[in-house]
Amino acid sequence: MTFSTFRTQWFSSFADVRRETLAGIVVALALIPEAIGFSIISGVDPQVGLYASVAIAIVISFIGGRSAMISAATAAVAVVVTPLVRDHGVPYLFAATILMGVFQILAAVLRLDLVMQFVSRSVITGFVNALAILIFMAQLPQLTGVTWHSFALVAGGLAIIYLLPRLTKAVPSPLVAIVVLAVISIALALPVRTVGDMGRLPSGLPSFALPQVPLTWETLRIILPYSLTMAAVGLLESLLTAQIVDDMTDTESNKRRECAGQGGANIVAALVGGMGGCAMIGQSVINVTSGGRKRLSTFIAGAFLLFLLAVAGPVVGRIPMPALVAVMIMVAIGTFSWNSIRNLRRHPPTSSAVMLVTVAVVVATHDLAQGVLAGVLLSGIFFAGKVRRMVSVARTTGADGVVYQVSGQVFFASVDRVTSAFLPEQGAPVTIDVSDAHFWDISGVGALDKIIARLRRDGSVVEVIGYNRASADLVDRYALHDKTGFELGVVPH
Template identity: 30%
Template structure:
């Protein structure tokens, strides 16, 4: 006869657990080949190599001022920023898990580096990059990269749209040819920059940027297959030269990469930098995986990113950067978006971007130095505009209130705070909403006999019919956890005029310590009213949780409803 309890999963003995662990380790080793380059990484290259090279050229030109600027902003200097973009861009492109990712120094990483440099000095940065790279490699080997798949869709969309707004706001100093205002928030910094701009100068830069944007709009409609970003930069540069406009240019560049050398790895330095290195590695992993996720959404026809391999690529890139005295690097969403939008489809585009930067450093510095900064700002504003999808927001807003709130929290935090805070806030909101849903769909209700169970129809016998109103049966369907513990206590203890209460857990999937404590409170409350409680249908894990917290003794729980009912009848008879 079927039994009214769930089939328990097999609990492994210590020997079985050891063998299982060894098999898992062997599987990870066997899968390690997936973390390294392979010929299939360049599938489709024959048909896309021209577009890839053009995309790489465009991204290289766009990445140049960003690399120089982030290097200067971190305090390490322009040469360190450019070396980071070249070395990390090349290594991550070859070894990373994304076909589209472009890596290098980023604004978020600069924010993390500033306090480290202030505390430990500039010489600690290469060691920090090396340690962070090692941590990322460990994360890749242990398979933790796939945790990014747990991020909810509204968090990804809110992050993407917020990044688009941030990219546009970051261009305000370039668009107005003004000094960037100092503020922790990009939004505040952009506002202060605009307020204090010299508009007798700003109009010229704004006109250059407007021209670039106009070329973009017309080019996307008339010739969408051409590298519009690169064309607009060339036309803007030629126009500025012919008209003799006095606008800010990229300026002089360093002429060579620094020589590689092993950074300081003394025990004192390593122990001091372990915690900052973990923070840098966490930011690099989060920013790279989210950037790759966004890129996957922009080019859904391509193979999705292998997150573990992406962490491996970023780890190796940071280790290489540490040897060249560069900054910690990560996947750069702005440059990645430019790569996708300008036609990049294989890793050749990312590799070409790094080689373009190297070529510019070695031989084309004087020409690139004449490019107006406002032209680059205009390109990035157009990139940002494509990341702000109102259609995506409307879809999410119409889905559920929880999805809309999660999206808005993530978007607002991305714009007003920083990337890590935004993701944490979005995931936190999604978790809260999920808990609310779980609590709302958990049912605590009174059940009447007869009850159809796995053992058949369970009911009182004819001689016990007089006890039907004296036995109250409650069933808990779903979860009994901290989100609904108080409601459970209120429901069960509100019972009146009964001799025994049966609480059925045969359809309870989750019981945590708070839920067990709620059960304990309900049992004690009813006991003070001289109403005994019989618990039925718990799993072995739930029994263990309940006994550890002191909610009930293991012998006081029955597996079958018929057993619980027989015990309740006996208790009723004994009390009369």
């Protein structure tokens, strides 16, 4: 990496350093309750999630493919590993996380990042909206069974977050909100929940250690299914988040490098006693809206979190949860695509249906992967249905017999429309012109076979003309009755 490239990716001026540092500090504070909460979900000590967030954020800032994106311990991975920790213990979690990282690096080698090309805009919009709803819902437990002071602090925090930028943008308003509310809460000894109430914060620095598990085939059998699921879920959420940050910043990311970077970061996280993780859209939105655009902000998020845990743990533990709830509500509001509501009438019904199904499945299952999978499958079904309707067969008669003109894409979804258009010709010569058609799969070839066989049983002489090269190759390879004769320049049917 040249020095100019380094400056471009990390910082270009003192103003960049200041802005990126402040954005990273905001993110570090927002990571603490999330990491503790995800640790609790997994059934492990809070330090496992916190150390993972430190390691992943720092490592990904160097080797990731998307500047300013935040990666750390996440709920998507935490939910997957809960049974593993319960049945086999924390050391197996660390081993599974290392194998997860290996799979993600392998995914980069195999270019599985290209799968993102098959995720439609409607699915991405549904993913974003569902995540915004989940982020908001995750704050509700902090607003139940509490005194009016918590609601007042949340309202005050939101007021600072949205009104301060009208006066000045020198300091990120979420950071100001956290500091001001913390000072008020501590000074007045308000009866509100604090970060320390969520779990015991670790003291000291993490240390490197290999997982204490037997190196046997039995261990591999136990962790393999979990590692595969963690790797898939982590990459899916990371690549979708990268696409969202691309859109927010109007820049491009290196998806292949991001896959490998996620793998390397998870391996390091496991070696320092952390759980697996991936990109976090909520914290990434906080970073971008706070001014983060470079790798420096991601590094500062991890490094400052490490500083807080090692040095300022008691102070961090006194930060009021309403302050962080206000920040996360801001993230939920900013993440939700409000235009998508207005576009429900303007966009095609199929696109709106895909978006709504993605949202519904994610919110119902709290599983982003299931929602995206449902959206992608529904998009594919709608697309196939649309292409199916574009196939047409025109029949004309003349002195030389009957001519069928086939136009459009002939594949598994359209073969019924094609075959049903051919009539019994009672021995009349038949010419099938496919010059405006394309055969995509063996279903299309099979349909042509069926048509030719049926017409011949009725005594017709059948000739097929107009194959393109790709269709001819497919027919020559898989047709049962005839070959195209494409190489000879004739079509002997």
